[in-house]
Amino acid sequence: MNAPAQAPIGFLDLPRQQAAIADALRQRVDAVMRHCRFVMGPEVAELESRLASYVGASECVGVSSGTDAIQVVLMAEGIGEGDAVFLPAFTYTATAEVPLVLGATPVFVDVDPHTFQIDPENLRQRIADVRRAGRLRPRALIGVDLFGQPAPWPELRAIAAEEDLFLMADCAQAYGASLSGRRLGREGVATTLSFFPSKPLGAYGDAGAILTDDPERAELYRSLRTHGEGKTRYEVLRTGMNARLDTLQAAIILAKLDRFDAELARRRAIASAYDRGITGHLTPPARVADSESSWAIYSVLTRGEADRAAMQEKLKARGVASAIYYPRPLHRQPAYEGCHDGASLPVAEDISRRIMALPLHPELSDNDVARVIAAVCA
């Protein structure tokens, strides 16, 4: 009794999305081909202004990726050797990579077992650890809006103020999410975004941006993204990067922006359907109170590693993709073991063994959603 072959359900369906925005894409790309200003063309400023106004930020600086966005922000603060940068142990590697590239030390903080966001209580402890050891200067705190839900911003803001830390938001996964009715983008002194193709607002290549309400920092970010240039091109004020946002990528994001709210609504509807459908089989992701997620990733908890492997096999046999974000907390990665102080971070370790993501993107049909739920519950 072979079921009729059905198309596999994956984590992205860019062809289906492309078909839905084909006209807008064509017009946007054609316009760039006509003016040929491939580097810092008018689409860059247009996108910056749309991204800023969507969240009510006063400044936006387009850059080449979410990772470069973090680097520009930390370089602007002069963060480097001897500095401790606090960040969750359970996040994408880029958050921790940049402090290390700049010579600073990432200090890993444990996370909440239900929302997977940084744990403010453990953060206080980790800051105290660093102060007690006396080797590093606590300088910065990076809050990550993991999977599209907001980090505990009120607590992070209070701790950053008490401890005199520069507060940055790594919002790579959460543009379009909100907390207490306010869209994310102004939670830190600077907020970094990524438009990697699999993020909720994705380009067709690498792209990123920085949001801030501080005009002086914005000017510094603009200088740093173009080799540290001053008022004229050949005035070099500081060591910078080549981290500009590509014009074609800006054009593609602009073509997608008109649909973005509808896509977010669709993501939320699918997440609710999953919640209802899988309860009793898997633990749905706990919601951060008073917030709306951008649903970059819908992660559930299984009972353990063996259970998760069996579930992934079962889903695969039914044509449903699954993925693990993230199979190892950062302090257990070879790249970071050397800089970790050895503190035990038990929640990050436990959830990395049990977590599993289901496909969630706006192109999933109601039938696809039903197939995913049926595969989980079978």
Ligand SMILES: *Cc1c(COP(=O)(O)O)cnc(C)c1O
């Ligand atoms: C994707 C991501 C980044 C990096 O963004 P890129 O555009 O791929 O460089 C940084 N932090 C988090 C949490 C991410 O998910």
